[in-house]
Amino acid sequence: MVPGAWYLALAAALFCIGAVGLLVRRNVLVMFMCVELMLNAVNLTFVTFARMLDDIGGQSAVFFVLVVAAAEVVVGLGIIVSIFRRRAGATADDISLLKG
Amino acid sequence: MLEAVWLIPALPLAGFLVLLVAGKRLGDPRAGLLATAMMAAAFLTTLIVFLGLLGEHGEERQFTQTLFTWIASGSFHVDVAFLVDPLSVTMALFVTGVGTLIHLYAVGYMHGDEKFPKFFVYLNLFAFSMLMLVLSDNFLLTFLGWEGVGACSYFLISFWFERPTAASAGKKAFITNRIGDFGFMVAMFLIFATVGTLDYVPALSAMGQVPEYTASAIGLLLFLGAVGKSAQLPLYVWLPDAMEGPTPVSALIHAATMVTAGVFLMVRVNPVLAAAPDVGTFIAWVGVLTALFAATIACAQNDIKKVLAYSTISQLGYMFLAVGSGAYAAAIFHMVTHAFFKALLFLGAGSVIHGMHDEQDMKRMGGLRKWMPVTSGTFIVGWLAIAGVFPFAGFWSKDDILLNAFEKSPVLWFLGLVTALLTAYYMSRQVIMVFYGDERWKKAAHPETPAEAHAEPEHEPVAAAAHGAHGDFKPHESPRIMSIPLVVLAVLAALGGLLNLPFKGAMNLERWLEPVFGHNLHHVTSTAGTKVSLALVATASALMGIAVAAAIYQRHRIREAAVEPRVLQRAWFVDELYQKVVAHPGRALSQWLASVFDAKVIDGAVNGVASLVRAGGTRLRVVQSGFVRSYALAVALGAVGILAFALVRSL
Numbered sequence: 116m117v118p119g120a121w122y123l124a125l126a127a128a129l130f131c132i133g134a135v136g137l138l139v140r141r142n143v144l145v146m147f148m149c150v151e152l153m154l155n156a157v158n159l160t161f162v163t164f165a166r167m168l169d170d171i172g173g174q175s176a177v178f179f180v181l182v183v184a185a186a187e188v189v190v191g192l193g194i195i196v197s198i199f200r201r202r203a204g205a206t207a208d209d210i211s212l213l214k215g
Numbered sequence: 216m217l218e219a220v221w222l223i224p225a226l227p228l229a230g231f232l233v234l235l236v237a238g239k240r241l242g243d244p245r246a247g248l249l250a251t252a253m254m255a256a257a258f259l260t261t262l263i264v265f266l267g268l269l270g271e272h273g274e275e276r277q278f279t280q281t282l283f284t285w286i287a288s289g290s291f292h293v294d295v296a297f298l299v300d301p302l303s304v305t306m307a308l309f310v311t312g313v314g315t316l317i318h319l320y321a322v323g324y325m326h327g328d329e330k331f332p333k334f335f336v337y338l339n340l341f342a343f344s345m346l347m348l349v350l351s352d353n354f355l356l357t358f359l360g361w362e363g364v365g366a367c368s369y370f371l372i373s374f375w376f377e378r379p380t381a382a383s384a385g386k387k388a389f390i391t392n393r394i395g396d397f398g399f400m401v402a403m404f405l406i407f408a409t410v411g412t413l414d415y416v417p418a419l420s421a422m423g424q425v426p427e428y429t430a431s432a433i434g435l436l437l438f439l440g441a442v443g444k445s446a447q448l449p450l451y452v453w454l455p456d457a458m459e460g461p462t463p464v465s466a467l468i469h470a471a472t473m474v475t476a477g478v479f480l481m482v483r484v485n486p487v488l489a490a491a492p493d494v495g496t497f498i499a500w501v502g503v504l505t506a507l508f509a510a511t512i513a514c515a516q517n518d519i520k521k522v523l524a525y526s527t528i529s530q531l532g533y534m535f536l537a538v539g540s541g542a543y544a545a546a547i548f549h550m551v552t553h554a555f556f557k558a559l560l561f562l563g564a565g566s567v568i569h570g571m572h573d574e575q576d577m578k579r580m581g582g583l584r585k586w587m588p589v590t591s592g593t594f595i596v597g598w599l600a601i602a603g604v605f606p607f608a609g610f611w612s613k614d615d616i617l618l619n620a621f622e623k624s625p626v627l628w629f630l631g632l633v634t635a636l637l638t639a640y641y642m643s644r645q646v647i648m649v650f651y652g653d654e655r656w657k658k659a660a661h662p663e664t665p666a667e668a669h670a671e672p673e674h675e676p677v678a679a680a681a682h683g684a685h686g687d688f689k690p691h692e693s694p695r696i697m698s699i700p701l702v703v704l705a706v707l708a709a710l711g712g713l714l715n716l717p718f719k720g721a722m723n724l725e726r727w728l729e730p731v732f733g734h735n736l737h738h739v740t741s742t743a744g745t746k747v748s749l750a751l752v753a754t755a756s757a758l759m760g761i762a763v764a765a766a767i768y769q770r771h772r773i774r775e776a777a778v779e780p781r782v783l784q785r786a787w788f789v790d791e792l793y794q795k796v797v798a799h800p801g802r803a804l805s806q807w808l809a810s811v812f813d814a815k816v817i818d819g820a821v822n823g824v825a826s827l828v829r830a831g832g833t834r835l836r837v838v839q840s841g842f843v844r845s846y847a848l849a850v851a852l853g854a855v856g857i858l859a860f861a862l863v864r865s866l
Contacts, residue, residue: 134851137844138848210841
């Protein structure tokens with residue numbers, strides 16, 4: 116049987132990939148996918164701990180994360196689509212109207 | 216019969232309310248007659264209560280009527296309640312009695328004034344407040360009346376507020392009284408903190424167990440209140456200026472009743488003074504010095520009402536001399552006789568002013584005896600009474616005070632005697648200048664010497680027009696509604712001494728008031744020989760004062776200007792001194808506060824906060840770049856930071 120620590124390491128690796136991707140990539144769609152990656156890394160951690168600690172709480176938290184992620188996808192993709200309609204590309208640094 | 220006591224203040228209050236609503240509709244003179252009727256009814260009620268109290272026996276002459284709870288807060292409990300005892304009934308009797316006469320007189324005096332109904336609104340409100348003051352059964356209700364009479368005094372001094380002098384005189388009276396009220400309030404706090412109640416009977420009977428320094432503090436603070444209200448040194452300055460008000464006001468408020476409130480208060484709290492004997496000595500000295508000081512000023516005044524104003528201050532000083540000597544009955548006795556003769560003198564002066572068409576300068580009077588027989592006759596009775604000539608009222612009461620002062624200290628007695636001499640002198644001077652000698656108004660009545668300097672507003676347009684023409688100017692006697700109160704007061708001033716004849720066993724004022732004071736009252740111990748010789752010395756000094764005044768002003772032995780130095784005419788420059796010492800630094804401080812402190816510190820603080828926020832915002836706006844990825848970086852760094860902190864903490 117695979118030890119729990121491996122799952123945790125995998126989740127950490129996925130999270131770091133997502134975080135770095137979010138910081139370094141400029142395409143909004145890719146950044147969005149990175150956020151999803153981070154969320155699912157967290158989900159994996161939850162499930163792992165649920166198994167290791169024999170506690171159902173971690174698994175039920177995953178459901179909440181999934182629901183929030185789905186809602187976020189709806190809103191986020193809607194925004195991205197409307198950005199694509201107004202301009203040619205979707206570069207995050209071009210969209211900086213909201214500044215002080 | 217004692218249960219009717221609530222009616223005494225309620226009647227003037229009802230008059231006040233009716234006049235407030237319907238005064239204009241009632242008009243001149245019905246509004247005044249209604250007010251007078253209310254006062255007369257209050258007087259009759261007081262008489263009934265007085266008779267009821269007479270029916271009780273000595274020590275049982277005390278009755279409390281509680282109307283309702285005014286304030287109940289924890290252990291602090293104050294009722295609206297009246298205390299009926301010989302002292303409060305005596306006060307209520309002369310307040311309503313003299314008040315009725317002055318109300319009646321005012322109906323004639325104020326006739327034709329535009330604000331006639333309003334005058335009586337204030338006058339009835341004043342009577343209500345004054346009666347609350349004297350009848351109250353606790354300090355707080357007395358304070359309510361105390362402030363009420365102060366407010367009415369302010370309204371009535373500046374009744375003719377179109378004149379700047381009247382308006383500022385009202386303000387001066389109000390502000391000066393505030394200083395005294397501060398003392399009264401702090402005294403009340405102290406009393407409540409010490410004995411836990413403000414009701415007279417329990418609070419005063421507890422004074423015996425209070426440490427002497429606490430009793431002294433309470434006594435001095437209450438005396439500060441009395442000094443303000445009763446115009447003693449150094450807070451007397453408002454009273455001479457208060458003469459800007461209509462003459463009935465001067466008679467009622469600034470001679471007979473309100474200014475005696477301070478004396479009443481000190482008499483009421485006699486157990487406090489008994490617990491703090493040094494305060495009594497202090498009061499006696501302040502009183503006698505005020506009496507002497509004001510008497511010297513009165514010797515050189517030319518305004519007919521100013522002389523009487525300084526005379527009032529002087530006589531109030533006498534009352535405080537009596538209070539300080541422990542002779543509370545003598546103080547009340549002099550208060551009552553003073554109310555008679557000083558009200559008479561003021562009303563007489565008002566009658567002269569009325570008859571002379573608003574002339575107040577005695578230099579422009581003279582020889583009025585022939586023109587105003589009733590006024591001059593009654594005024595002369597008042598003069599003899601205040602001068603202390605046997606057997607008029609003033610002789611008995613002044614003699615009583617001097618005798619008690621002599622037993623306290625011969626120095627006090629001597630200063631009181633000098634004051635008595637000066638009193639006889641300046642009053643004789645006034646009588647001679649106004650009623651005897653040349654008819655100076657004949658040559659004074661020229662258009663180029665207008666009387667407007669002291670003139671009151673014209674009451675009678677027709678008479679004023681005649682005065683303006685100056686062709687047919689003649690003084691005239693006042694109408695009967697004004698002369699009847701004069702005659703009644705003259706009778707009282709002549710016979711007032713009967714109230715308290717100094718013979719053993721007689722039913723007199725001292726025996727009547729004795730239950731209120733118990734053994735706090737100073738009893739005269741001198742032999743009959745001492746008494747008679749003191750009375751003879753006092754009479755001799757009074758006659759000497761009259762003779763000197765006659766020599767100077769009647770026979771012109773000395774030039775008048777020689778005995779009226781500028782320093783006395785200007786009242787020892789006290790007003791100027793206060794102007795320099797209090798008003799100027801006060802103004803300078805206010806100006807500094809307005810121009811420097813307010814602009815730099817207050818505005819500076821407000822503007823400083825604003826510019827601080829603005830500067831902070833300018834720095835911080837750089838962070839808000841609009842780049843999503845830099846926000847994400849900040850979030851990531853923050854998360855790492857928190858994690859690092861948690862790790863470090865757990866290690």
